[in-house]
Amino acid sequence: MNSSDASNAKPDQGEKGIVTRRVFLKSAGRLGALLAVGSATIALDAAAQSSQAPATSPAASPAPPPPIPGPIVPNAAVIAEKDPVMKVLTERPLTANATAENLNDAVTPANRLFIRNNLLTPDLQAAGHTLTIKGLVDKQMTFTFDDLQKTFPAVTAQGMLECAGSGRTAFSPLPKGTPWNPSGGYGCPKWTGARLRDILKAAGVKPGAVHVAFFGADFGELPTAKPVVRSIPMSKALEPNTLVAWAINGEPLPKVHGFPLRMIVPGWVGSASIKWLVGIEVLDAPFKGTYMDDSYRVPAHPIAPGEKMPKDAVSTEAWPVKSVITQPAPGAKFKIGGKIAIAGKAWAGENSVTRVEVSLDEGVTWKQATLAKPGNKYAWRVFSFSAQPKRQGYVTILARATDSKGNVQPIVAAWNPLGYFWNGIHRVGVTVENA
């Protein structure tokens, strides 16, 4: 590290809670040691320095950004390709979603699919992009983007993708993490790609293989930020709907959704569907890393709201049964004697949806909705119901789904410290006016 930078730092502040120069030198030295590239060292030293200096010092002006490993797509360019109904929740990392009333399409358009980055959006090119399969395989293989499409049969299937934290702000007390609104953070486009199992078969899975890890090419602003890696059990890896995908609704993946290649692990938490896929590793145990061990975990047994994460937490996998009302929009107005056309979507992770019921009286009575024909195994199920409002005033519409294992959507989802798996009953309020 460059010690002359550090000598600009203010000497001991002497106050409790304010860093001393000795501490600063030590931290700056450690930063320098963490980073190999000269310019990065200087940038971060400057950052460390401005954090110690009083606000009036010129050193407090924002540090120049450290260099990053490759080109990125700026947030503004990502958002410009999206439908204006998308709301940005956080800029760093970028997260955005459309709320339920804007997700009424049977197949979610790419420009309305939620965004959940963990790091920056890398600006990758298809030409020269490769995918390597390694670990417990008979032969390590590397495919170019073109080879992959030529070698394996292409499969197209509609499949649910939902962030683990979708609906998080419906939990009380509010858990930490991205503030997904009570209804958003999911979508069900059509994906095209190669079956992961075909690729694994080509490489030859060795005995003792139990998990398959996926590596994304995304990177953070900070060189030490951990890469995004997640593994899934072999049974799910071999499931015929688990895809290495290159298209969404028949089009190449948008850059923010993983161009040119991404995993699609349908029905499971979105974190399993690694974007910007560059590596697949077959393992004899679950991958160890921050996206396995720190995030995307839930208690194995229910805990009281507000309690801390117990020791026996487990990695998040399939979503539980859930439904949302996509029509009418909250606040819509209707006339007595007219009809309220109610529509929505229901899904159930590894199970299938067998029933959806609708209530217009806060759950006192329930009526069965009509289910559209089931699609692919992991496609959501469209439901509809026609209601005739009989009295004027405010009406709350509720929907609840039941799955093939008899699980019914709860009023409130089980509270957990990181706010995952919100599947509480969705409610939409409308007004009925005199004709």
Add this chain to the structure above:
Amino acid sequence: MGTGGLLVLASAIGQSAAVLIDGPGVELVRQKCSLCHDLEHITAIRQTREEWADTVKVMISRGAPITPEDEAIIVEYCTKYYGK
């Protein structure tokens, strides 16, 4: 799309919109805790000292460049202003 990504990065980095409560350690927290994400992650929640200590440890395992001395100051600051 994607042209000049590196040039625009500087603006993508910028300061987080969230305003931290002023107090001892605020500059350190603003600097270190906005290296990877918006500061809303901090301002949106209330945690006990033990929970903040756990959170900061997790950030270190996620790659946050934080010395033990920084860690103590950050936990102190977060507990005082975003405690429960």
